[in-house]
Structures are given as structure tokens and as C-alpha cells.
Amino acid sequence: MKTSRSDLAAQIKAQVTTEAAARFYGYPPARNGFLRCPFHQGDRTPSLKLFPDGGWHCFGCGKGGSAIDFVMELFGITFPQACLRLNADFHLGLTSDTPDRKALSEARKKAQEAEERLAREEEEELALLQEHRYWWAVKLAFAPEPGDGDYIHPLYETAVKELPWLAYLLDCMADRRWSRWKN
Structure with a gap:
């Protein structure tokens, strides 16, 4: 059974937080979850907040969303490309096929190890x-x-x-x- 693009995105969002993506791509947040926004110029003080639920919002430029949105903005790529990039970078092993529980567990373990x-x-x-x-x-x-x-x-x-x-x-x-x- 094939899964839809939104199901694939939901699986990625469930396994990769924006904080994990930000750290992976070289933007570690401060202890309070803020970092300097890479999406607008002149951010002298950290204005991008990473939330515990996996989302983010920049109070300077107003952008926000999920880890997928973060990667789309960071690299200037489309939604499917961002999903593929996160899938590859975090070794999630997700496909358009419905993954079994063992595969999901292994993918979470790999993401945690990374x-x-x-x-x-x-x-x-x-x-x-x-x-x-x-x-x-x-x-x-x-x-x-x-x-x-x-x-x-x-x-x-x-x-x-x-x-x-x-x-x-x-x-x-x-x-x-x-x-x-x-x-």
C-alpha cells in the first residue's frame, strides 16, 4: 500500500524535530531555544524560537513551521526535496511504502544516535x-x-x-x- 506525500511528511515530522535539523545543519540553539535567524539579514539578537513540539517561529521575519519548512527555507528547495533531504540526512529509511513498526523503531534509533x-x-x-x-x-x-x-x-x-x-x-x-x- 502506497502512502501519500502528507503521510510521508507526517512520519518525518514525528521523527525529526526542528531543533535536531537546526543542529545538524550548523545552527545550534541557545539553552532557551532561540537562535539567530538564518532567513533574514541583520538579526543581531536571536529571534528564531525552536519549540519543544518540533516547530519554530522567527519573531523578526515571521517565518515558521516544521522541520520540513526549516529545511525548505534554509536550502531554498521544494517540499518534496526537503522531505527527501531530511530522510537521507537523518537516515530515516522512509519510502512511499507504509513502513512497519520495526523500520520506524530503527529509524528513530538512528535519528537519536545522530x-x-x-x-x-x-x-x-x-x-x-x-x-x-x-x-x-x-x-x-x-x-x-x-x-x-x-x-x-x-x-x-x-x-x-x-x-x-x-x-x-x-x-x-x-x-x-x-x-x-x-x-
């Missing part, structure tokens, strides 16, 4: 960023002053050694996020 992986990556990136800021502050605080002679503080030496490696790791994470966003 969301958890993204959350772990965000935590790792935040930890690296904090470590980078720490060593940057140490480098500035213990930088040799003119007239110190040949004395270099050991913490300064460590900071000089750590900073390039941390910057490299942060660049790698940014590249990974960028490649996920553009695909």
Missing part, C-alpha cells in the same frame, strides 16, 4: 574552545617582558606549544561541521 553524536561533538568543541582560551590567557599573562633577559616562564612555553595544536583541532571540527552543512 542527535547524540552531534551533542557529543558540540561538547568536545566547547571543551577545546575553553582550553584554547585558557592557554591564550596564560600566554598573554606570562609573556616575557623586555628586560627579562633569557628567562621564559614554563607556563608561557607550554601555552606556545599547546595553542597551535588546539587551533588545528578546532579548525578540523569547523571543517567537519561545514562539510556536514553543505552536503
